[in-house]
Amino acid sequence: MGRADDAEIDAAIQTMVSRPFDIGHGPLWRCCTIKAGRSRDVLVLVFHHLIFDGFSRDLFVKELCVAYADLAAGHAPRFASEAMQSHDFAAWERGVADGPRGEEARRWWVEAFQQRHPSTALPAAAGSQADGFLRFSLPNETLAALRARAVNSRQPCGAYAIAAAAVALHRVTGQRRILACTPLTNRDQAQAAGVIGYLNRMAPISVAVEPGAILSEIVSETGRSLFSADAHRFVATGDIAAAPGLRRTQLNRFMTGWQERRSDAQPVLGDVTARRITATRDSVDFDLAVQFEAAADDLSCQISYRAGVMDEAGASRFAEILNSTLAAMVGLGGESFVPPALTPAGRVAAALIDHPGVDEAVVVANPEIGEYGAVLVLNEHERVDLETLKAWLGEHLGPLAPPVQFRTLAALPRMSDGEVDRVALSRLFEAEPRQPIPPQTDLERQIAELWREVLWLDRPVGRDEGFRLLGGHSLLAVRMLGDLEQRLGRSLPAAALTCLGSVAELAGAIQSDAAEPTQPTPVSGVDADALKKLHAYTSVWAGERPFPGALLVGRNLDGERTPLFWCLQNQNELKQLARYLGDDQPVYGMRSAHQVMAKTPENIDGLAAFYASEIARTAPTGALFLGGNCQAAVIAFHIARHLRAGGREVALLILHEKIVPHPYDGRIALTFGRDSDRNPWLTSDDPRAELAAYYDDFTIDLVSGSHGQFFVEPNILDLTATIRQKRDAMAALLSGARGA
Known part of the structure; x- marks a missing residue:
């Protein structure tokens, strides 16, 4: 390109970074130069994470500068032939994993996660349509105080970072056991210090966060977990995930970590003036990642998030919470204990009741899984769909809303004194998700998708599942059957309206009528349309x-x-x-x-x-x-x-x-x-x-x-x-x- 401005250069770099690699055939890195002007060139180096970790960056830049100087001087680059390479390290690590140390590590992970651990709950952003990231700097005084606290408490700086991220997340979701995956440097071997490659080990750390808990105690417990995980890291990730308590846990939900930059010096390439430019790819590996990076006197953090978790405003708000939490942990103001949740259940319920499509709303908190369960009685005149209601909540709760699961009932269950039976409501959200039997025909697929929409389900509906058992009631049945007639472009037969069973049964009744159309039995004094509505309303009545x-x-x-x-x-x-x-x-x-x-x-x-x-x-x-x-x-x-x-x-x-x-x-x-x-x-x-x-x-x-x-x-x-x-x-x- 001719003389390019910074925006054009950034766009070109981002194109290089965003282009996917062919993992099956390689290579897993690429480079190019951008001629940005008569005396300005940009060297772009892109590495796949499979072969390059954060520690490798400084090593690579150092070796690149040495090689440039040697070539400029007219002789071959000087590389230490005896240096350990990544394949050498991998072979050594496999030997450790296959030996007594690896066997001990596998036993430790099984014992550490014997009981089932919930997946990490994340915020919900209804209007978020794209992945994104936010990079921000923290005050220098925070870094100085953190390093001093780490020395005095004999805890790694990473323990403070992980604990702060977990507490910040707890304040949004209310979850009291947060699973944070964190990268362990894995370079304590002297030979590994100079290896360029991906040597990190990703380890899950369980952080217990109770309302009112002392922040310093959370840091200490996180530090102990971090040391223990690091001591038992010499096993495959699959072995860790096979621990009894992690077999059904999503490990790609939340990642947080701390990285120390080895050098802040700009690259020295002979007499060329050079400066480092950091680019970030658009895609993210985890649903939410919080990565701290520290230099001698600088601390930054990058929040990466998937669509549906946050948007720009939510990430900015989370950064504020993270900043204040870390400051409180290192004694720079704020409470020394875990503050209350940002959004209490009562506030969520009040926002829902304000919607004209909702007659009654009760919200129950589940601190184990970190979600609110909202049980609604819908208004029969003012129809509202799930996405509209989620957007409404986002507008009323602000940019960082907690995750909410929805159920609708014909009426709220109550105890003999008239109070809402919250225990019964909580049970609505405790059922284990079943593996549905997929629909087999186009009609079954249409019905299953419609049921998923009408019943506000976040999973596919199986052909053997019943409308009422999935939470359907009279009002939803009438709406669903009306929508189905519109989508099919025909009236439903009486057999489909008499008793609403499973997806397969409803599809069978419709198909049978299509093969041999039946005429509704005339009823003296009752309009055929009214009779159809009565059948629809009572189709899900239990009895x-x-x-x-x-x-x-x-x-x-x-x-x-x-x-x-x-x-x-x-x-x-x-x-x-x-x-x-x-x-x-x-x-x-x-x-x-x-x-x-x-x-x-x-x-x-x-x-x-x-x-x-x-x-x-x-x-x-x-x-x-x-x-x-x-x-x-x-x-x-x-x-x-x-x-x-x-x-x-x-x-x-x-x-x-x-x-x-x-x-x-x-x-x-x-x-x-x-x-x-x-x-x-x-x-x-x-x-x-x-x-x-x-x-x-x-x-x-x-x-x-x-x-x-x-x-x-x-x-x-x-x-x-x-x-x-x-x-x-x-x-x-x-x-x-x-x-x-």
Whole structure:
């Protein structure tokens, strides 16, 4: 090139550095010169890490200067023929590894990592699209204080560097056992001091970081681990990775190390003025690497990161934390103990709840694996996908966000006192990842990928995995089935909507219908689209169908009591009713018309007639026990009317939080929440007198809770206790009537 400016030179150098090597055929180094002007040349030397470590750099430059001087003087370069070469060192090292010292080292690594060690947790940057690096200098006073501390504590400087990087990472992720891979120089042999090659040994160091722990104690423990690892380094990396506790651990997550530059002098090439230029390749070997490099009076650090771990702002923030942590370790200010996490779980939960697509959010911390687990109840009207929510978190938590795993539920599990059951939530994140059976057809692959997206999974979905067992619930099922119809460009058959099983089962139902199309069975009074939505909503409800294609879902069906048929809105209400009424009480759930159809009198009556026919088919004889809550109570009322018109006895109808202003001469039990705005005593001095205009035989009871909160603890205990009381009174009346 002609006269080039620095930007052009940097670009040319970066092109050379970024070009990959052919490892299979070599060579594993390259060089070229760039003519940058009449009296300016740039010599570019690029070495693959397999043949060149940081220690080799200074050796190579020294020998290059000697060779240049000799050639300039007109004679052959003077190289010490007796010097050990890298292949000589490798042969010596293999001999050590195969001998008693190697056997002892293998035993030590097995004992050191007997228990399973978690992989290192790393920050999460939703918007990060490319690998990157940040190089920065630390204050000279930090280096001076660090060297003094190292001498006084008899710890290597590398122990401070590793400990500081681990503490900084702990402050982001909360992880309390951090696995840091660090390069051991491996040049304590006198002959190895002059070897050019890659002699380093990469060793995993476990750093324990507890909140409030004394920083100097973390350094001391790290130093002991570092000395022990160095003493037992003469084994292959594969032997170390084979230790019981490391077999399932990702060792390429986090690397940190300390390197002392042997010389800061600029190359001396005869009478040519030369200066060293350092270039950095774009790709990184570890997901996150923190490399310290020290000279006589200079300390720098380079943070290299993969896309998705950090971006430029996150790396800058991490550098600040690293700088302050190291300063505190060497007594230059700050606390002498581990500070609290940068982002507490409560702050993550608050940011999630602020999103309009999230109704409820609870975040549980797992300090063992260093991740937060966020359990969400999604809003059924405002849809949000995982990537959008991650981006939202990034905007609200700043540039260095902790890693978060997501799960969605139809409702949060609660204990009997109404508090969220955090132990149950933690279990959602403890399951070991299974090895999925890959999908076998294009349709199965489409379904599996869609499930992965809808269920917010970070792994492939197997063809034998079930939607509900993967965390699917009614809202997600409806969204998934709608998306699947759009992608396939066709309506799904009834068989696919009746019961949502595995990927293979759903694909099979779709393919069978494609081969022999089936027409949906016409249902009098119920729109075909509404029926399809009802099937979609109930496709993942846990329980048993009384017959193929039924909308009814039963639980506790081994119980011997008169079954309760209850109209409700979602699967959690059915689950809670069945749980607290007890195993001896069979319960069948029917979904309301919410988000399914317009709630006109004609639609409600048609749906009630449909459910009445399913109930009659499920329980063809005997007295019936019905109920419903809120708007679903209106459907339950008309179900009872249709059944009675068909000659069936409805022994008891429970209407919770709803008065249906139509005449009814059967037995009705009305229940309302004491704190509910539906409580009839809030609007009437004598609601019994007003209700007597419609109902001949009725009771009114108040239960704990406000509207919409009756199926959560502790309110559900009061509601089901009242239902049991009314049920037992009904059973006594039926028994008396039979006795008479």
